[in-house]
Amino acid sequence: MMRRDVFNAIADPTRRDILMSLTSKKQNVTALANQFDMTRQAVSLHLKYLQECGVISIEKEGRERYCHLEADQLTAVADWLEPFKILWEKRLNKLDELLIKLKKEENE
Incomplete structure (x- = not known):
C-alpha cells in the first residue's frame, strides 16, 4: 500500500x-x-x-x-505554503503602495 x-x-x-x-x-x-x-x-x-x-x-x-x-497534522501544509504566503504579501504590499501613489497623484 x-x-x-x-x-x-x-x-x-x-x-x-x-x-x-x-x-x-x-x-x-x-x-x-x-x-x-x-x-x-x-x-x-x-x-x-x-x-x-x-x-x-x-x-x-x-x-x-x-x-x-x-x-496539528495539517501544519505540514501550512509550512509548505509559507513561502507562497510571503510572496503574495510582498506583491499585495507593492500593489497597495501603487494605489496610494496613484491616489496622491489624483488629488494633486
Missing part, C-alpha cells in the same frame, strides 16, 4: 470539504454523509482515507462513530 500523507488528504475536493466541516465540531459519520451528494459508503471511503492520512480520528461512542479533525 502507498504511504499516505496530509497532501494526499487535501488533494480531493470532497476530502477538503469534509475537513472544513470538521473544523467547528466533531461529527458522526451519518451527519457528515448527509452533507454530500453521494452515498454514505462513498463518504465512508473518504473518511477512511483521511484517517489513513492522519488528519482525522474516528472514535466509537455508543452506536455512533464520531470523526475528529486532527488539525
Whole structure:
C-alpha cells in the first residue's frame, strides 16, 4: 500500500470539504454523509482515507462513530505554503503602495 500523507488528504475536493466541516465540531459519520451528494459508503471511503492520512480520528461512542479533525497534522501544509504566503504579501504590499501613489497623484 502507498504511504499516505496530509497532501494526499487535501488533494480531493470532497476530502477538503469534509475537513472544513470538521473544523467547528466533531461529527458522526451519518451527519457528515448527509452533507454530500453521494452515498454514505462513498463518504465512508473518504473518511477512511483521511484517517489513513492522519488528519482525522474516528472514535466509537455508543452506536455512533464520531470523526475528529486532527488539525496539528495539517501544519505540514501550512509550512509548505509559507513561502507562497510571503510572496503574495510582498506583491499585495507593492500593489497597495501603487494605489496610494496613484491616489496622491489624483488629488494633486
